[in-house]
Amino acid sequence: MAEVRLRVNGADRRLDIPPQVSLLDALREHLGLPGTKKGCDQGACGACTVLADGERINACLALAVQYADREITTIEGVDHPLQEAFVRHDGFQCGYCTSGQICSAIGMLAEHKDGMPSAVSEDQPAEGEELTDEEIRERMSGNICRCGAYNGVVEAVAEVVR
Known part of the structure; x- marks a missing residue:
């Protein structure tokens, strides 16, 4: 032990x-x-x-x-605006993946803010550069939703970012 x-x-x-x-x-x-x-x-x-x-x-x-x-x-x-945004944009269906999606999105937003590049951006994002839907999808690609609520997830993250 x-x-x-x-x-x-x-x-x-x-x-x-x-x-x-x-x-x-x-x-x-x-x-x-x-x-x-x-x-x-x-x-x-x-x-x-x-x-x-x-x-x-x-x-x-x-x-x-x-x-x-x-x-x-x-x-x-977690107490984050993403939680309410997920509800507003139907960012979940069965809800099984939702806790991981929300924690991942919070971490992803911090990574982007810190200038961490992704496969979409290739270079470090410029200061204050807005996340595109494509960028959000790439950065959230480690979270699978078997129900297919990806559009709602992207819309929820985009709302919080913008």
Whole structure:
């Protein structure tokens, strides 16, 4: 067993867990935070996306011990205009991917603000450069929606950006 201290949604939490427990399982099974979803459990679908010190990560690929003493934000700790925008623009259907989509979008907006390029932009975005729909789609491509609510997701992110 390993003692792991996590800061989750602003609260310090202490766990005694085997060192091989993923951050996803620590959040869901040990801390009772079911908002982060287990989809593929292989890092391909994005349903488990959370923020670690503001950066989006796939919690299924991360060991909880790797994130000791870091700030983890799950959907339960999010209070962001994107949430209401997702509702207004039908950015979800069944809702399974929504928590990962929202956490990913928050991280993506921070990446863009920090000048991180994407496959669409190729170069660092210019200061204040607006995200196009194509850019939003590319930057959100790590999050799969089996219901196909992608247009609503893009519209929600675009509304918040613009």
